Amino acid sequence: MMGKFLHGPGVPARLLKQMAFLLEMDKLKTVLRRTPLLDNSRPETDAEHCWELAVMAIVLAEYAEPPIDLGHVLKLVAVHDIVEIDAGDTFLYDDSRVLDQLERERDAAARLFALLPDDQACAFRALWDEFIASETPEARFAKALDRLQPLLHNYFSGGGTWKTPGVNSAIVHQRKRVIGLASPTLWRYGEHLLARAVEDGLLAPPPD
Amino acid sequence: MMGKFLHGPGVPARLLKQMAFLLEMDKLKTVLRRTPLLDNSRPETDAEHCWELAVMAIVLAEYAEPPIDLGHVLKLVAVHDIVEIDAGDTFLYDDSRVLDQLERERDAAARLFALLPDDQACAFRALWDEFIASETPEARFAKALDRLQPLLHNYFSGGGTWKTPGVNSAIVHQRKRVIGLASPTLWRYGEHLLARAVEDGLLAPPPD
Numbered sequence: 205m206m207g208k209f210l211h212g213p214g215v216p217a218r219l220l221k222q223m224a225f226l227l228e229m230d231k232l233k234t235v236l237r238r239t240p241l242l243d244n245s246r247p248e249t250d251a252e253h254c255w256e257l258a259v260m261a262i263v264l265a266e267y268a269e270p271p272i273d274l275g276h277v278l279k280l281v282a283v284h285d286i287v288e289i290d291a292g293d294t295f296l297y298d299d300s301r302v303l304d305q306l307e308r309e310r311d312a313a314a315r316l317f318a319l320l321p322d323d324q325a326c327a328f329r330a331l332w333d334e335f336i337a338s339e340t341p342e343a344r345f346a347k348a349l350d351r352l353q354p355l356l357h358n359y360f361s362g363g364g365t366w367k368t369p370g371v372n373s374a375i376v377h378q379r380k381r382v383i384g385l386a387s388p389t390l391w392r393y394g395e396h397l398l399a400r401a402v403e404d405g406l407l408a409p410p411p412d
Numbered sequence: 413m414m415g416k417f418l419h420g421p422g423v424p425a426r427l428l429k430q431m432a433f434l435l436e437m438d439k440l441k442t443v444l445r446r447t448p449l450l451d452n453s454r455p456e457t458d459a460e461h462c463w464e465l466a467v468m469a470i471v472l473a474e475y476a477e478p479p480i481d482l483g484h485v486l487k488l489v490a491v492h493d494i495v496e497i498d499a500g501d502t503f504l505y506d507d508s509r510v511l512d513q514l515e516r517e518r519d520a521a522a523r524l525f526a527l528l529p530d531d532q533a534c535a536f537r538a539l540w541d542e543f544i545a546s547e548t549p550e551a552r553f554a555k556a557l558d559r560l561q562p563l564l565h566n567y568f569s570g571g572g573t574w575k576t577p578g579v580n581s582a583i584v585h586q587r588k589r590v591i592g593l594a595s596p597t598l599w600r601y602g603e604h605l606l607a608r609a610v611e612d613g614l615l616a617p618p619p620d
Contacts, residue, residue, distance in 0.1 A: 212604035255463040275483020396420035
């Protein structure tokens with residue numbers, strides 16, 4: 205298999221393993237999320253979403269409480285969805301798929317990161333585990349951006365996934381409030397958009 | 413215009429400017445590059461390309477000579493193609509468009525970064541200027557990845573943009589050799605792939 209990535213003079217075997225991993229990464233461009241582009245022309249891809257989180261991290265880092273190491277957040281957001289190459293995107297409001305999400309994603313992590321040399325496989329797994337555990341300030345901030353981004357897209361594209369049957373503002377509020385653990389300011393803005401979304405008829409109010 | 417991004421209690425005016433910029437960023441997902449996905453199903457988008465460079469930076473940082481500040485490289489690659497929202501992707505082998513590329517991109521930078529608060533407009537412009545000037549080790553490495561990524565895609569998708577009339581291995585070699593300024597190891601691999609591409613009939617040999 206590694207021959208495919210072309211041994212050659214002065215080319216370390218380690219680099220060929222890294223290339224095998226990097227070429228596999230291309231598949232994240234074919235994993236579609238539920239979130240629409242703002243012009244509603246199509247859903248975004250996972251790879252596009254990951255890039256958007258990087259730009260959000262750079263622009264919004266100042267709102268992190270406590271302050272974060274931006275370089276580390278950029279690593280977390282670059283890596284956080286790689287498992288979806290195998291596990292697919294799990295829609296936040298699809299309770300049946302959320303149930304076995306972690307198991308599917310752990311299998312994916314096991315296969316995908318093992319393409320890398322051992323030390324880097326460990327490093328990537330550690331980044332992904334850190335993101336999932338959401339205990340460090342950097343992981344909490346990365347998770348906050350990951351929850352804020354579709355909220356922005358839904359509001360500014362005119363509803364997006366909020367139109368899914370069964371979704372209402374109480375459910376959305378509950379899934380999004382982790383934003384406040386990383387940044388009270390960003391969560392105030394998020395809550396403000398959610399309130400406006402209900403007023404504007406983009407999001408169903410809580411059921412009686 | 414800013415009202416569109418929704419003033420509200422406890423929402424800083426600064427944050428609304430940042431949101432205006434971030435929402436504009438979504439357009440980078442609609443800018444198509446010439447580079448095909450590895451499965452040849454479609455061209456990649458600029459946003460996807462930027463994410464791929466981030467993962468490449470994390471995996472390949474060890475080959476940078478001199479060593480680089482990875483966090484800074486991740487900022488450079490996240491920002492390096494934002495100007496293409498207005499200026500479009502300029503194909504490396506389209507000499508007529510390469511001529512006025514910098515002028516088109518400077519106009520784009522002036523409009524797009526001005527959406528941000530002044531301090532961040534300056535910071536983003538400084539990152540883009542650094543990438544273009546390619547004088548720091550981080551910018552040289554980011555540029556090397558930007559040149560290596562389509563080389564990988566062309567080889568492993570079976571030719572890609574190398575099939576464009578007028579493109580041959582001498583021209584490709586000349587445009588790609590900047591990779592060696594940031595990493596002799598990565599350039600050895602790149603040269604090896606180019607030689608194999610000619611042998612495999614994926615890339616025309618130099619003209620007589």
